[in-house]
Amino acid sequence: MSVAIDADGRFSGYASIFSVPDQGGDVVMPGAFSASLKARTPARVRLLFQHDPKEPIGLWDEIAEDARGLRVSGRLLDGVPRAQSLRALIAKGAIDGLSIGFRAVRASRDGRTGTRRLWAVDLWEISIVTFPMMDQARIASVPSGAETAQLAATLGAAAQLFRA
Secondary structure, three states: OOOOOOOOOEEEEEEEEOOOOOOOOEEEOOOOOHHHHHHOOHHHOEEEEOOEEEEEEEEEEEEEEOOOEEEEEEEEOOOOHHHHHHHHHHHOOOOOEEEEEEEEEEEEEOOOOOOEEEEEEEEEEEEEEOOOOOOOOEEOOOOOHHHHHHHHHHHHHHHHHHHO
16 A cells, blocks of 8 residues: 655645544544644644654645644655655555644543543644554545544544543
8 A cells, every 4th residue: 555645745644633542542622733723834843753853854834623633734855865765655655654742731631531632732743653643643645435434433432432
């Protein structure tokens, strides 16, 4: 399976999915990024490799919330060796994870489940990663039918978690 990246190194996907628990027990709520995105342009949110501040690899062209989550479009930069190798890895589907680097501004914790709901976050960076904390946070052009069905099942399970 290969993932869409064009000859100029442009790609898009979701860096975070709303209302879905990640592997650390965090759930990003709809609207959590809105204040941060108003205060910081996409060019000021760093595009890194593996959350390493010594590994900038490109620029974000667009970062926006939609009904599903945090949709991003970016590009890997020519002349950056790590970006060049990532371009090939992404094109072949060898790496496709996305992960957010942030500071929680407003959060609440469910005392029964331990789940932390993030109501407002200050977004600092979004990284291309090998293993994202949120499995659905991936570089992709459009979710396939199987991914859409999996997302619907995950959202249904998350909704049950919050109703309890």
